[in-house]
Amino acid sequence: MTAPVPADVLSRLKAVLGEGGWSQDPQRLAPKLLEWRDRWSGETPFLALPKATADVAAVVGICFESGTPITTQGGNTGLVGGQIPQGEVLLSTERLRAIRESDAFDDVLVAEAGVTLSAVHEAAAAMTRRFPLGLASEGSATVGGFVSTNAGGTQVLRYGMTRNLVLGLEAVLPNGEVWNGLKRLRKDNTGYDLKQLLIGAEGTLGVVTAAALKLFPVMASRSVAMIGLESPEAALKLLVRAKDETGGAVEAFELMGRLGVEFALKNIAATRDPLAGVHPWYVLAEFSSGEPGSAEASMERFLASGLEDRLIADAVVAQTDTQAKALWAIRENQSPAQKPEGATWKHDISVPVSRVADFLREATAAMEAFAPGSRIAAFGHMGDGNIHYDVLRGDGAPDAPHAAKRDAGSRIVHDIVASMGGSISAEHGLGSMKTEEARRYKSPVEVEALSAIRRALDPKRIMNPRVLF
Incomplete structure (x- = not known):
């Protein structure tokens, strides 16, 4: 926990921010001190609410001069705890809205x-x-x-x-x-x-x-399809085919396991099963083009060839924007749909695209051995190798024993990722959650180079001091 902020520093901050530019009201602060998944909570003696760049500069200048640490927060949507202060001044950018x-x-x-x-x-x-x-x-x-x-x-x-x-x-x-x-x-x-x-x-x-x-x-044509298939290996073959056949018109290529779809059906209102049958894996594909009708024609050819070669078991193409949004909602609600299901170990990893299927196979076998009965909900960006690999407690099992094994289980997952030349943080950052873990996978040369940059620009280490190197 960060040392208390001196009273004279708080007085100076209040003076430069003026009325409406700061708060110490517990009710005003409360939503900013809790991560949306309830995993991290924090505290701050002072919420700075600058409305212009000059205000931000004044706040940071005072904190630099006095050696007072600062945590900056935007919309509080971060998933690795980096935006939650642990006693630092909290600087919110919510009023910088122009x-x-x-x-x-x-x-x-x-x-x-x-x-x-x-x-x-x-x-x-x-x-x-x-x-x-x-x-x-x-x-x-x-x-x-x-x-x-x-x-x-x-x-x-x-x-x-x-x-x-x-x-x-x-x-x-x-x-x-x-x-x-x-x-x-x-x-x-x-x-x-x-x-x-x-x-x-x-x-x-x-x-x-x-x-x-x-x-x-703005693209003149767009086509969105939900595809049912047997395996991640089939998804990988489809991805290669989609890129080759469309000449780079693949906007998105998202992979989801059946369990994640079932969570959405169960826990997200108005969600409907996208296909008539049940399939082990699903791909949400979107093509777009600057030529009217081109994306739709490309999708039709792509799906027809996939069905003919038995890479695709079934598929549905959105006929309206409303239908496209409904298909996308299944993908976008993969994480919220897990929240009612209890304790979860979440992993935001990336591996080379060619190794996604290998990772899913190896990691799942390792988790079945390490945490028998746990449920695997894997989904993410197949097109760029970024998989959100989440290990949930067994259905009906207590939270505490599963949560207690989180660090050891995540180490197993991350070691598999590292063995494939991957990253333990693909898009969420390191934050408080992964900063120390990252040292295990980075060379001393890299850590020292990163630390040298930090020392040069932030010699007093006041900026988000618990995060990075």
Whole structure:
């Protein structure tokens, strides 16, 4: 737990933020001190609510001068505990809500850190453009949050992670100075790329206050299908075929096990079984194209060839936007649908795409041996090798014994991932949950290089001090 914040520091923070710019009200603070899955809770003596970059700079400057630690929080949708303070000053970006600029010629939208992803999507659509980052939490996830965690989502296969979608940043560095890097250049070869250091740094190298986001054309055609199949191996073969047959028009290729679908049917209202029969595995595929009718035609050919070669057992194609949203809701509710099912060990891992089926087979065999009776709910982004591999307690079993085995069980899963050249954090970051665990899998050379960057920019280690190296 962080040492108490001196009274004079709190007084100075109140003075620079002014009325409405801070809170110590327990009821106001409470929602920001609990992670949505109830796994992490925290405390803070002071909630800073800056409404402009200058306010953020003033807060960080005071904290730097006094050596007072800060945790920054956006929409509180993080899944590894990095946004939950443990006694630090909590700096919320919720009032940084302006969309400063949009330009259809440069295909750029400049949004402040507290703007939600759904608001970014709406602003882009108003320009007849799109920002292709798709997260289930888009209504609460914010620009500062998804930039600071280098969020992934469902369109990584085609468009890449957040770091591929940001042209420039504005940020307050740990010493309180403002760095204005809101460029809109596609090419800039003038040395180290500071924005890429800040993207994915989880608030340890500064507070992102605004981002210049890369926009793309709106697609003229889109086709969404739910596919039933026998195995992850069949899914892998289908993925390769989809990419080859569409010329890169695969927008998303999401894998789900039957158990996860059953959880959604049981625990998420209005969910309907997507296919007439029951299948061990499902793929949610989405194709898009700039040519009218092209995505639909590509999907029809793809499904026909898969059925003919017996890679596909059954499939349904959405005929309306409402049907497409219903199919996507099954995928997006995979994690919420688990919540009523009790204690769970959650893993956000990635392996080379070619090894996804191998990982699922090896990890499941290991979990069946280590925790007999546990239930495996595996789902995720087959197209980029990112699987959310969740191990739930047995049906009707008590939570406590299963929860007690979490660390040992996760070590087994992570060791399998490492043996395949994978990562123990694909898109959620390290946070409080995985920072120490990551040291096991990174070389001393890499850890020292990362620590040197941290020491150079945050010598007092005040920025999210419990996170990263």
